[in-house]
Amino acid sequence: MRYSALTHDYSHDNQDGKNILQEAVRFITDHAVFYILGHMEPDGDCIGSQLVMASILTRMGKKAVPLQNGPFDRPECENYAGEFVAEIPGLNNSIEAKDNNGYAVIVVDCSTPDRVEKSYHKLFSLPVLVIDHHASGDPFGSVRLADPVAASTTILVYRLAREMGITLASKEAELVFFGLATDTGYFRHCEENSSEVFETAADLVRQGVSPRNIYQAMYGNREFGNRRFLGLLLSRAESHFDGKLIYTYQTLADAPLAAGSTRSSDEMYGLFQSIRGVQAIAFVREESPGVCSVGLRSKETMDVGALARANGGGGHKLAAGFNANAEMEEVRRLLLETFAPLF
Incomplete structure (x- = not known):
C-alpha cells in the first residue's frame, strides 16, 4: 500500500x-x-x-x-x-x-x-x-x-x-x-x-x-533525597535582567546526591515561574565533560522554542531545550548573551 x-x-x-x-x-x-x-x-x-x-x-x-x-x-x-x-x-x-x-x-x-x-x-x-x-x-x-x-x-x-x-x-x-x-x-x-x-x-x-x-x-511520594537535591538547585539560582531570567545548574560533581534522587527539574521550573517578574528560566545540566543539556521555560509571551531551535534543539513556545558541546560556564555566557536583547 x-x-x-x-x-x-x-x-x-x-x-x-x-x-x-x-x-x-x-x-x-x-x-x-x-x-x-x-x-x-x-x-x-x-x-x-x-x-x-x-x-x-x-x-x-x-x-x-x-x-x-x-x-x-x-x-x-x-x-x-x-x-x-x-x-x-x-x-x-x-x-x-x-x-x-x-x-x-x-x-x-x-x-x-x-x-x-x-x-x-x-x-x-x-x-x-x-x-x-x-x-x-x-x-x-x-x-x-x-x-x-x-x-x-x-x-x-x-x-x-x-x-x-x-x-x-x-x-x-x-x-x-x-x-x-x-x-x-x-x-x-x-x-x-x-x-x-x-x-x-x-x-x-x-x-x-x-x-x-x-x-x-505525579507530584506526591517524593523521597527525602529528592527534596534535598531540589533545594540544591534552588540555592544556586541566579537572577538576571532585573529578575526576568532565572538561571541554575547541575554539575557532574552532583552525581552522588543526584543518584539518590529522582528528576527534580519539573518542580523546580514551577517554583521559579511563581516568582513575580520572572519571564524565563534556564537550567543547564552537565551531562559529561564538555557536554551540557539546556532546559528552557517561559511565561506567556516569550518563545523559548525559537531560541532552542536556533541552537539545534526544539520544543514548544513555553518549554524547550537543546544540547551544547561546551563547558558549563561557556553555555552560561551564551545564554546570557542570547537572552539580553529579549528583555
Missing part, C-alpha cells in the same frame, strides 16, 4: 484534520505488526501515548511492541519501565520493508528522529506513522498526524481512537489523562483556547479516571 510522499500537518478543526485522521486509520488497517517508539528520557505524554497505542492495537488483534530504552528518570515515570521492551524483537535482520511485509512503525511525541534512541533508527526503513504535537523539528514519516495546537500527544491518540470507533479501556483512559496532565502542568498552562483539554479531561473522568490519584502519582 502506497501513502502520500508528502507529510501532512493539520489543525484539528478543519477538513485536513479529518482527512489525515482517516489516513492514519488506513495506515493502521494496512499493517499487522507495529513497533511503537517515543523519545529518549520519556515523560508522561510520551509514555502514555506509547502504551495507549500499543494497548489499542493489541485489542484490535494487531501485534504491538512498545520500544523504550529510557532512562525513566522522572519519578512519575519510573514505575512504567517494566511495560516496555528495550531491544527490537522478531524482525528480519535486513529490516527492509519488502522483507517485512505488514510491519510498520508508529513514532509518538517526537518532532525529529534524533529524539529517538539511535539503536531503533534501523526501523525507519519500514512505513512510519508519526503522531506528534510539537511545532518545531525535522518532519519525517510516511504519514504525519501532527497538530501543534494540541495540548498533548495523548489527545491526538484519543482523537485517533474515536475516529476508529474505539472506547478507551480503563487503563488507557488513565494514561491519556496522565499525558494530558503532564504537558499542561496539570492544567496550569491552559489558555483561553483550551476547551478541548477540559472536554477531554471531563470525558476521561466520566470513564472512571481519578484526577486526585493521577495528581498524587
Whole structure:
C-alpha cells in the first residue's frame, strides 16, 4: 500500500484534520505488526501515548511492541519501565520493508528522529506513522498526524481512537489523562483556547479516571533525597535582567546526591515561574565533560522554542531545550548573551 510522499500537518478543526485522521486509520488497517517508539528520557505524554497505542492495537488483534530504552528518570515515570521492551524483537535482520511485509512503525511525541534512541533508527526503513504535537523539528514519516495546537500527544491518540470507533479501556483512559496532565502542568498552562483539554479531561473522568490519584502519582511520594537535591538547585539560582531570567545548574560533581534522587527539574521550573517578574528560566545540566543539556521555560509571551531551535534543539513556545558541546560556564555566557536583547 502506497501513502502520500508528502507529510501532512493539520489543525484539528478543519477538513485536513479529518482527512489525515482517516489516513492514519488506513495506515493502521494496512499493517499487522507495529513497533511503537517515543523519545529518549520519556515523560508522561510520551509514555502514555506509547502504551495507549500499543494497548489499542493489541485489542484490535494487531501485534504491538512498545520500544523504550529510557532512562525513566522522572519519578512519575519510573514505575512504567517494566511495560516496555528495550531491544527490537522478531524482525528480519535486513529490516527492509519488502522483507517485512505488514510491519510498520508508529513514532509518538517526537518532532525529529534524533529524539529517538539511535539503536531503533534501523526501523525507519519500514512505513512510519508519526503522531506528534510539537511545532518545531525535522518532519519525517510516511504519514504525519501532527497538530501543534494540541495540548498533548495523548489527545491526538484519543482523537485517533474515536475516529476508529474505539472506547478507551480503563487503563488507557488513565494514561491519556496522565499525558494530558503532564504537558499542561496539570492544567496550569491552559489558555483561553483550551476547551478541548477540559472536554477531554471531563470525558476521561466520566470513564472512571481519578484526577486526585493521577495528581498524587505525579507530584506526591517524593523521597527525602529528592527534596534535598531540589533545594540544591534552588540555592544556586541566579537572577538576571532585573529578575526576568532565572538561571541554575547541575554539575557532574552532583552525581552522588543526584543518584539518590529522582528528576527534580519539573518542580523546580514551577517554583521559579511563581516568582513575580520572572519571564524565563534556564537550567543547564552537565551531562559529561564538555557536554551540557539546556532546559528552557517561559511565561506567556516569550518563545523559548525559537531560541532552542536556533541552537539545534526544539520544543514548544513555553518549554524547550537543546544540547551544547561546551563547558558549563561557556553555555552560561551564551545564554546570557542570547537572552539580553529579549528583555
